[in-house]
Amino acid sequence: MSAAIEVVDLTMTYGDLRAVDGVSLSVAEGEFVGILGPNGAGKTTLLEMIEGLRRPVAGSATVLGLPAWPRNPALLPRIGVQLQASSFFDRLTAREQIHTFAALYGVSARRADEWLERVGLTEKADSRVEDLSGGQAQRLSIACALVHDPEVVFLDEPTAALDPQARRNLWELLSGLNDSGRTVVLTTHYMDEAEALCDRVAIMDHGQVLVVDTPAALVQGLDAPTRITLADGEVISTREPAAEIARLAGEGRLDHLQVQTGTLEDVFLSLTGREYRA
Amino acid sequence: MSTPFLALSRAILRGFLRDRSAVFFALVFPLMFLVLFGGLFADQSVGKVDMIVVGDVSLIDDQPEGADATFDATFDVTRSDDLADAIDQVRKGDADVAVEQQGDTVVAHYTQTDPARAGITAGALQALVDGTNLAVTGEPPTYALETRSVEDESLDAIQYYTPGLLGWAVAMSAAFGAAATLQGWRQSKLLRRLQLAPVSTRTVVGARVSVTVAVAIVQLAIFVGIGALFFDLTLSGAWWMSVPLIVVGTLCFMSIGLLAGAITKTQEGATNAANFMVLPMAFLSGSFFPLEGAPQWLRSVANVLPLKHLNDGMLDVMVRGEPWTAGLVPMGFLAVFAIVVTLVAARLFRWETA
Structure with a gap:
């Protein structure tokens, strides 16, 4: 299998702070990879460089064989992103929201409605995004990221700020995302989430990736009692x-x-x- | 399936129409001022003088043919036999002047409360006395006076306020719209999200600008419609030039909104900053009152303000009857202003709010 994402020595600094410090990471096609770490570890900055939102100070990120920076219009339709905040248009309903995103990618409204159904929001289609619960908003946000059926999906802390029940509900949706060979990269600060969802986990702290492996191998290698x-x-x-x-x-x-x-x-x-x- | 441009425009327009306070401040609030000013200053010319004629006043009763027409145009006459009561009415402001005749002397009791009316009263009565004196001598007059009205500089209230308040309304909604959008979209990361969608910056900016321009044209239509229907607003020949003027003005004030959005960290801060720039400008640019009486230094300050040029241009083409070319210089000023401020805003813009 070829690599969907190839990150080499990626570095980002803010003044003296090395937010991301020489990170290398390779993600295979169809793989579900989690970037796990406490708040402020540099997960979001790393993800935003791979998405092509930020120019790295050093190193390189390649997605589907194409450089992530500078912004490459040929690459954009092939990736889907969910950013940390709920990036919605103000005062639109759930349906209007996903229809707008679908139109940006040249996707039909019918397929957008299918995604609404798949994330279980058909009943909430006519509610404004401001009136959705946290879990519903995240579902909509994920649907908007996937509406054009991208090959690679980036999800930045999709379950942050959700109550445990809503978090579990979202796991069901997330776990099926790479079934059809799609590559998924997700950041989280929940250990159990990384363990439950990810094929491999990269543990990050202070801007560095400490280790990358399957959750089972990581625990086995621990030799803990x-x-x-x-x-x-x-x-x-x-x-x-x-x-x-x-x-x-x-x-x-x-x-x-x-x-x-x-x-x-x-x-x-x-x-x-x-x-x-x- | 619609194009990205149409989808974005529709999303932005829906967001605007569902934002009650935005709609209120863009349309209803300026219209309230128009109705207020239009009603308040509708009858700014001095009306007829209320005169009480006490007893027999032969000077007034026996006016020669022709002279009484001028007299009737100036005075509303009521009759009374009670001098004390008549003077009391004048004192209370119910009448402007009480006139009695003592022998060959006409005595006018009038109030100085309204100097303009007092002047008219005294002048008109003096002219009546002089004219009658001359007529009594039987001599023909040596000089004659003929008055001709030209389209004068001082416009009717509604003629003046419609373009000015419209300029203010457009400035407000354009600046607020741009400021709130830039800040709101930055904070919700929608700007970032759109950056990662296969649409060009041109498409996104174009959709945002189109919606604001469309709103401005609706503002123009509503202002002119209400002015014409209820307040006798009359547009002059090249009024259509107000459309391109409004378009360039909208761009200019969107750039000011961008600047407000770029230098602030929150959405509230952005709209406050836009308000801070636009409201004083509206006062200095003659949106609320004419600047003819303002000191020279203030008018010099006003001349660098874009709203002043927008208002002037709109007045020229909409009501002053200037040719369409009168709109060109203001448009040029506004365009240059827009370009410069946009470049400054782009330099000051930061993706991160921290």
């Missing part, structure tokens, strides 16, 4: 969970038992030496 939490609150940390659980079973203490292997939070802790705080 397994934590067993018992009903009475006792926590057992062990490197041989099978033997330990067998012992607990013998003592009849399996009720309400929770077994937890390492998480991406542990990966972050081991990489940076500090607790992960989104």
Whole structure:
């Protein structure tokens, strides 16, 4: 498989601050990649350089074989973007909104309506965007990013500021996005989200990508002990969970038992030496 | 499926029409001023003088043929026999002058409250006395006076206020529209989003400008329509030149709005900055009152303001009866102003609000 996105040594500085510091990353076609990191890690700046919104200080970003900077009108119809803020036209209804975006890409209104249905907003089609809930607005925003069926999609923190229920609902929509071979790049500061959705995760901190791998490989490589939490609150940390659980079973203490292997939070802790705080 | 240009224009127009405060300040608010000023100053010429004739005043009663026509045009006469009551009415302002005759002397009791009326009263009565004296001698008059009215510089209120208030209305909606759009779209990242859509900057700017220009032309139509229907507004020959003038004026004030949007960080800040630039300019440019009486230095300041040139150009072609070429110099000034301010705004614009 050829690379949909090729990022080499990409750097962005604001004064003395190195917002993105020599990042290299390769994303294959059809892959779902998450860029994970706390707020201020440089995720959005990195994404905006790959999208071609910002001129990098150094390094290069190539999308579908074409340089991202300067703005390339031939590339734009092949990528879809959802920016961090809800970038909508004021006071338009959901349907008018997506019809407008469809027209910008030369897509028919019928196909725009299909997208509205696919993100579950048909009933809200005549509501103004100002009256949509946070989750509905994000769905509309994603539909607007996908209305022209792009080959590569960039989603910048699509679930930020959503309540847990709305976040889970959105995951269902997001997880199917790369089914048809589409490449998806998403930023998030939620560990569980990256774990649930992404084929590979790039963990970012202070402008640098610390590690890129599948969530499973990251956790396995961690060599962290397994934590067993018992009903009475006792926590057992062990490197041989099978033997330990067998012992607990013998003592009849399996009720309400929770077994937890390492998480991406542990990966972050081991990489940076500090607790992960989104 | 519509073209990107049409889709964007429609989206912007819908956004405007659904923004009640924007519609109010672009259309209703200036119209309120037009109706107010049109009604307030409709009868600015001094009306007839209310005269109470007490008892027999032969000077007035026995006027020669022809002279009474002039007299009737100046005075509204009522009769009374009670001098004290008549003088009291004058004092209260219910009448302008009470006239009685004592022998060969005509005594006029009048009020100085309105100097213009007082002057007319005294002058007209003196002329009547002089004329009657001359007639009594039987001599023919040596000199004669003939008056001819020309299209004078001082226009009727509605003729003056329609172009001026229209200029202000267009300036306001163009500047506010551009300022709020630039700030709002920057903050919602819609500008960024459009940058990543396969549409050119020209298309986006063109759609925004087209909507504002269309709104300005609707403003023109409504102002002229209401002025003509309710306040006897009469347009002069080259009035059609007001259309290109309004278009260039709109561009000019959009550039001012862009500047306001570029130097501020919030949408409220942007509209405040636009207001700060446009409202004082409206006062200095004669939108609300003529500048003829203003001191010279103030008029010099006004001459560098684009709204002054827009208003002057509109007055010239819409009501002063100047040829269409009178609109060219103001258009040139406005165009140059627009280009310079747009370039400054572009230099000051920052993508990031931080």
